[in-house]
Amino acid sequence: MQTFPRPAQERLYVEREPVDATCPECGGTDVKAYRVLSEGGWWQAEKCQDCLASLSRVPAPALGSYVPLGTTVPSEAR
Numbered sequence: 001m002q003t004f005p006r007p008a009q010e011r012l013y014v015e016r017e018p019v020d021a022t023c024p025e026c027g028g029t030d031v032k033a034y035r036v037l038s039e040g041g042w043w044q045a046e047k048c049q050d051c052l053a054s055l056s057r058v059p060a061p062a063l064g065s066y067v068p069l070g071t072t073v074p075s076e077a078r
């Protein structure tokens with residue numbers, strides 16, 4: 001059974017958020033933050049768009065943008 005509709009877009013891509021930072025490798029200011037799938041799973045990375053140096057790379061949720069129901073705990077319950 002098909003539960004997800006076929007995407008209408010020809011190509012799918014992640015939105016890249018601009019970051020106000022300067023690349024320490026090449027001095028470029030075109031730095032963007034986005035999720036990347038790499039060795040070790042999903043990462044939230046800030047990368048220079050000119051030379052692809054990583055300014056920041058922290059583990060992101062294991063399932064990417066998918067959050068299964070019942071796996072989040074409300075903050076007032078902690």
Ligand SMILES: [Zn+2]
Binds near residue numbers: 024026027048049051
């Ligand atoms: Zn750079």
